[in-house]
Amino acid sequence: MAEQPAQRMFTPEHDSEVEAAGPPTPVRVIELLAGYMVSKTLFAAVEFDLFAAVGPEGVTTVELAERCAIPERSARAIADLMVDAGLLVRDGDRFRNAADAEAFLAGRGPFDLRPLARYWDTVSYPTWTDAATAFRTRQGVRAALTEAQTEAYEAAVALVTAETAADLAGAYDFGGHRRLLDAGGGFGTFVKPILARYPHLEATLVDLPEVAAAVTDQTAAGPLATRLTAVGADLFTDQLPGGHDAILVANVVHLFPPERIVELLRRLREAVTPDGRLLLVDWWRTDVAPHPSARFGAGEFLMISGGDLYQVDEVARWLSESGWRFVSLEPLPPPSGLILAEPRPV
Template sequence: MTTPTHAPPFPPAKIYRLSTAFWHSKVILSASDLGVFAQLGEGPATAGELADKLGVQSSAFPVFLDALVAMDLLERDGDRYRNSAEADYYLVPDKRYYMGTYLGFVDRFMRPTWEGLSEVLRTGKPQIPHPPQQDAPEGEGAEFFEQTYADPNLQRMFIEAQDALSSEIAWELSRQIDWSRWTKIVDLGGARGNVAGILLQAHPHLTGTVFDMPPLEPLFAEHMARLGVQDRARYQGGDWFDDPLPEGEALLCGHALHNWTAEQRRTVISKAFDAVRPGGAFMVYDLMMDEERSRLNPLLLSLAMTLSVGGSGYLGSECREWMREAGFVDIVAVPLKDYDGHTVVIGRKPM
C-alpha cells in the first residue's frame, strides 16, 4: 500500500451519513417506546418532569430530547418541550392516524430482520431473525402471515402497522382516480379494510368488499364501525390461490404482489380478471421499481420482501405485462403523490 502524500479530494460524507442512519431511527423508535410523544400529547413539560413521569433515570435524557428537537420531532421553548405538529398528529396514541404501533413493529421485527441481510444474500434463503419473544412469528411467505394472524396481539400490531402505511396511499387513490365510474369495489388482501374504508368515506356512493384471511374479520368489523362505513362494507375471508375472488366493478390489489413469485402474481392477476365485471377495472398499487432501477425506496422494499417473506419488488412494466397477459386492455400507470412515490397500474376488462 502506498502512503498518501496529499489530502483526500472529498470527504466520505455519504459513508458517514449512511453508516450511522440507524442512530436516527433508533432515537425515534425509543422515544415512542418510552412514551415521550404520548406524554407530551398531554402538554409541554421540562426534561425533569418528563423523566419523572416516564420513569427515566439517565442523565443523558436531556440530550436525547434535544436530539429529537434537532430531528424536528420535538420543539423547545426555554426549558420546556412539546411535540412538533407532525409528532402530535401521528405519534400520540388514540389519534386516527397514530403510527406508534408501526414504529413498534419496525423496532421489533423489521429492524432485526435487516441484520440478516448479508446471510440472505449469501444463501439466497429468507431468514427472519427477531427478538427472543416467545410469540415472534417465524417462517416465510404464507406461513409468516398465518402465524402472525394466529396470535391476537401480533395480529393487531401487524394490522395497525399496515394501516399506518396505507392511509396516505388510500387518500391519494381517492383523489387521483375517478371513482364515479363504479359503485362496487373489492379490495384484495385489504387486511382490516383501511384502504377500502377511506375510499368509502371519500365517495359515499361506493360499497366495498374486503378479501383477506379469515382471522381478520373481527378487526375489520371494528375498524369499519370506527370509520362509520359499516353499512356499506362487507368482509369475505379466503385464500388467494384456493378460493374464487369476490366479484366487483373495480378490484384493488395493494402491497401484495411483492410477497410472491412472478408465476404466483400471474395466477392472482388471472383470477382477478375473472372476478372483474365486464367493463370494470383492476388496479395494482405498490412501490414499483422504475426501469432504470434508480429510485431507492422501491429497491429497499424489494430487499425487505426478500428478507422477510421470500418475495421481491418488480418493475411497473412487468406489472403491465402480467395484466396484458391476463386479458386487460387500456392499461395505464398512474404515479401517486404520496411520500414514497407509489404507482397504481390500472387495466380495463373488455365488455
C-alpha cells in the same frame, strides 16, 4: 522519508466541504455503520414517550428521567444522542424538542409517526437481522407475528396508506362500476373511502379469516353494514367471489415474487366480469430508481415475504401473460401510482 500522518477513525468535526477537498475520511462510513444505534435509541425514546415528556419549557435530564420512569443516566445518554440526531435541542442544562420532533413524535402535532416507529422497532428491525439471507436467497425472512406485532403492523399500514386511499377515491371515477372486489383489502383502509364517496357501490373485501372477521365486526352496526361484505379466504388457494366489475389490489403486489404475482393475476382474471377493470395501486418503479420516499421499500418487502418494488413494464408483461390488457399508469401522489387493466377476451 517524511512520516505519513495516521488515518484517524474518529474525527472532531464532520465537515463535508473540507472532506470533499481533501482525502476521504471514514466519518460517513462510521456513521452509517452505527446508524442502528441511533435508530434503537430513537425507538426507545418513542417507547418511553420521551418527546411527549419534553414540554414547551424544556426539561433537565432529572425531569426527563422522572417523567419517563427511567434512570437519569439513561435519560442523559438518550438526550445526548437525540441532540446529535437533531431531534432534541440543547438549551443550557435543558432540552427542547426540535420542530419536527414536536410535530411528529410528541403526539401533539398534525401527524403522529409513533405507530410507524413502533412497527419498525418491534417488527421490521428484528426481521432485518437476517437481511443477508434475504438478499442472497430472495426469500422472505420475517417470522410469524405475535398478536402485539400484528397490531403494530396493522397500525403502521393504516398510517402509511390512509392518504393514498383518500387520493384513490378522489382520483378514479368509480361511478360506472356496481360491485368492487377489494383483494387483500386488510381492514378496509382503501375500500371504505371509496364506498363513502360512491353510495351506489357495493363491495366485497377478501382477506385472511381473522382479518375479515374483524372487518365484519367493525362495520356491523355502521352505514356500510349492507354494502361491504368481508370474506375470509386465501387469495391463492380459495375460490374468489365473482360478479364484480372492478377489482382493487392495493399495496399487495409488492409483497410477492413475480411468479406468485402472475398466479394472482390469473385468478383475478377469472373473477372479473367481461366489462370489468383491474386497479393495481402500489409503489411502482417508473424509471431506474424508485421515488426517494420509497427507497427502503424494496428491502422491506423482500424481508417480509420475498417481494420487491416492480417496474411498470414488468407488470404490463405479467398482465398480458395472465389474460389482462394493460390500459394505463395513472399518477397518484408519490410514491404511489395506479395501473389500470382490462380483461382480454377469452
